[in-house]
Amino acid sequence: MILCCGEALIDMIPGWTAGGHSAFVPHCGGAAHNTAVALGRLGADAGLFSGLSSDAFGQRLATALTEAGADVSCALISPLPTPLAFVHLTGGDAAYCFYDTGTASSALSPEVLPELPARAQLLLLGGISLCNPPAAEAYAELARREAGRRVMMLDPNIRPGFAADETGYRRRLQEMLGLADIVKVSEEDLSWLCPRGDTAEKLRALREGGAKLILLTKAARGAEAHLRDGRCVSVAARPVEVADTVGAGDTFNAGFLAKAQELGVLREAAAGTVSEADLAACLHFAVRAAAVTVSRAGANPPWRSELPR
Numbered sequence: 001m002i003l004c005c006g007e008a009l010i011d012m013i014p015g016w017t018a019g020g021h022s023a024f025v026p027h028c029g030g031a032a033h034n035t036a037v038a039l040g041r042l043g044a045d046a047g048l049f050s051g052l053s054s055d056a057f058g059q060r061l062a063t064a065l066t067e068a069g070a071d072v073s074c075a076l077i078s079p080l081p082t083p084l085a086f087v088h089l090t091g092g093d094a095a096y097c098f099y100d101t102g103t104a105s106s107a108l109s110p111e112v113l114p115e116l117p118a119r120a121q122l123l124l125l126g127g128i129s130l131c132n133p134p135a136a137e138a139y140a141e142l143a144r145r146e147a148g149r150r151v152m153m154l155d156p157n158i159r160p161g162f163a164a165d166e167t168g169y170r171r172r173l174q175e176m177l178g179l180a181d182i183v184k185v186s187e188e189d190l191s192w193l194c195p196r197g198d199t200a201e202k203l204r205a206l207r208e209g210g211a212k213l214i215l216l217t218k219a220a221r222g223a224e225a226h227l228r229d230g231r232c233v234s235v236a237a238r239p240v241e242v243a244d245t246v247g248a249g250d251t252f253n254a255g256f257l258a259k260a261q262e263l264g265v266l267r268e269a270a271a272g273t274v275s276e277a278d279l280a281a282c283l284h285f286a287v288r289a290a291a292v293t294v295s296r297a298g299a300n301p302p303w304r305s306e307l308p309r
Helices: 031-041 056-068 135-146 166-179 187-193 199-209 248-263 266-271 276-294
Strands: 002-005 009-016 022-029 046-049 051-053 076-078 084-090 093-099 122-126 151-155 182-186 213-217 223-227 232-235
Touching (some): 002 031, 022 031, 022 056, 031 248, 122 248, 151 248, 182 187, 182 248, 223 276, 248 276
Parallel strands (some): 002 122, 182 213
Antiparallel strands (some): 009 022, 084 093, 213 223, 223 232
16 A cells, blocks of 8 residues: 555635635645545555544545545544645646644644554655644654655655744755655755755755655656666656646656556665666656646546546
8 A cells, every 4th residue: 555644634726606706615635635535546555644634624535535445544533623725826836825733634743653554565755744843743753663664755845934943844854855765856846955056966965865766847847757876767748738736746646656556666666676668657657647637626636547648
């Protein structure tokens, strides 16, 4: 199982009422939730570890997971409210305003970490769940505890404005980057993590930190995979009309991991020994899945049958 560890929340997406008034429309979201749902829809064995609320929004999040075929047995249920993210769109690009304090997602702590099922072979961590304690420390402790026992993938999905303590945020991410086998970054993430040097130097710094495979997404210019031995595989983006970019990176992650699980090369990818042909197949599948998500509102990942060939 690929276990997605991080936030589950409600994205409030700009929309319109039947009477023509502007409004915010609730959509299931959160990096870990988006990825778990997308993995399930793409036919992968996946689950979610997060704090889920028992409120109406929390039940909606849980239903979306089970309908996609994702395992929710690792989620910790509480009566605390579901976090909200209000999305503001500029030319399809999303900016976020988070309401997370005192919620089911943010209340996790290192003291309540459960034992994970043996079949959880890969842990995917990242998103805003890594920004602020106590939840951020819970996920960091999970990474420390499980490093070496399970494959680890990190997508920092940088949200610097959400971190109350940027120095602590950077320190936490640097430690977790050192524990990860696979690191996925956007160009914006890469520039924030490694402010100096050109792209090659920034990628070298990540590899020296311990990553055996780096996935770099470049929006409309496609994606690249960089291995520790210097090999690089790149694929072009699929041209689509963009509704918004909410959940694009999460669906990319799901597409890559679903195809790697299908091909039986998850461990080879994490070890940096995967063949270029298999790596290209995983990247192509990831790009196809992400293209469907950006073509419609909200983090709405595709079912496998919806993917263009």
